[in-house]
Amino acid sequence: AQSVTQLDSHVSVSEGTPVLLRCNYSSSYSPSLFWYVQHPNKGLQLLLKYTSAATLVKGINGFEAEFKKSETSFHLTKPSAHMSDAAEYFCVAQNGNKLVFGAGTILRVKS
Amino acid sequence: DAGITQSPRHKVTETGTPVTLRCHQTENHRYMYWYRQDPGHGLRLIHYSYGVKDTDKGEVSDGYSVSRSKTEDFLLTLESATSSQTSVYFCAISATGGDNEQFFGPGTRLTVL
Numbered sequence: 497a498q499s500v501t502q503l504d505s506h507v508s509v510s511e512g513t514p515v516l517l518r519c520n521y522s523s524s525y526s527p528s529l530f531w532y533v534q535h536p537n538k539g540l541q542l543l544l545k546y547t548s549a550a551t552l553v554k555g556i557n558g559f560e561a562e563f564k565k566s567e568t569s570f571h572l573t574k575p576s577a578h579m580s581d582a583a584e585y586f587c588v589a590q591n592g593n594k595l596v597f598g599a600g601t602i603l604r605v606k607s
Numbered sequence: 608d609a610g611i612t613q614s615p616r617h618k619v620t621e622t623g624t625p626v627t628l629r630c631h632q633t634e635n636h637r638y639m640y641w642y643r644q645d646p647g648h649g650l651r652l653i654h655y656s657y658g659v660k661d662t663d664k665g666e667v668s669d670g671y672s673v674s675r676s677k678t679e680d681f682l683l684t685l686e687s688a689t690s691s692q693t694s695v696y697f698c699a700i701s702a703t704g705g706d707n708e709q710f711f712g713p714g715t716r717l718t719v720l
Contacts, residue, residue, distance in 0.1 A: 505647070528706030539697060539711035540650075547706050586649055593638065593657065593704035594665065597649035 498523050498591040502598035510606045515559075515574040517601045519587030522568065528590035529570045531561055534600075535583045543585075546570065557581070577605045610634050611712040613698050619718045626685040628715050630698030632678075638701040639681040640709065641665075641673060643694040650697060656681055657704060688719045 503518040521529060531543040544555025551563045557580075561572045570587060582605045587598040610633030620626050630639060638657055642650040642665075652665030654673040662673050670692060672684045685692055695716050699709040 500649075530708075539713050540699075541711075542708050545706070545708065590706045594640075594652055594655065595650075595709060597642075597651070599647055599649045 498527060498589050498596045500587050500589050500596055500598040502585075502587050502601050504601050505599065506602045506604065508604040508606060509577045511579055512576050515572070515577045515581065515603065517572040517585050517587075517603065519570045519572065519598060520568050521570060521587075521589050523589065526563075526565055529561075529563065530588040530590075530595070531555065531559070531570075531572050532586045532588055533583050534586065540586065543572070577603075579605050579607060581605055611698060611700055611710060613696075613712040613715050615715060616713065617716045619720065620688055621720050622689055623687050626688050626717065626719075628683045628696055628698075628717070630681045630683070630712060632681075632700045634700060634702075634710070635678060636700040636702045636710075637678075638704045638707075638709075639675065640699040640701070641671070641681065641683045642697045642699065643667065643692075644697060644714070645694050653683065653696075688717075690719050693717060693719045 499522040501520045529546045532540040534540045544553045546553045546563045554560045584600045589596045612631045614629045640655040641653040651667045656662045656675040674682045698712040701707045701709045
């Protein structure tokens with residue numbers, strides 16, 4: 497069965513510093529993987545998607561993620577945090593026609 | 608933004624009463640999904656639909672039923688609401704399922720007293 501583990505429930509960074517949100521997946525094959533973002537009191541928006549093409553995936557708003565099969569990881573990074581990046585981030589794996597969500601990581605950005 | 612609306616956006620109800628949440632889309636997407644979001648659990652799939660009158664269960668389907676009589680509408684019913692069903696409910700749509708992007712509605716906050 498597919499499962500997704502987000503290693504940090506909360507991450508706090510200062511504005512202008514790098515962001516790293518960690519995600520590990522569990523699967524016997526290489527699934528399609530996603531990162532979604534949810535701003536307060538909003539729905540979810542797709543940041544980026546990995547589907548077995550390039551292992552480094554670029555998304556919106558300067559975010560990118562690297563798929564590492566040997567580590568079963570799909571960590572999300574951004575070189576320089578902005579105040580508007582404060583939100584909850586979900587790592588998601590495909591399971592047939594369904595998606596399996598991680599528990600989420602709340603990113604706080606300090607000025 | 609994808610054309611997805613949810614109604615109502617907020618609802619407070621009492622234990623034991625029936626509740627129906629509606630998801631409406633204008634994108635003509637085949638797949639529609641209902642999730643619930645609870646702190647520490649991310650989003651969990653309740654039911655999904657892969658066409659008119661075609662539905663399947665997700666991981667937390669107990670206590671919920673769904674119906675899809677038209678492409679654009681997907682209804683989620685709590686036959687007899689319980690306090691454990693207090694949550695935020697999200698509808699999502701997808702053109703083809705699989706690894707296709709899902710687009711999410713704004714959510715419905717349901718409180719069961």
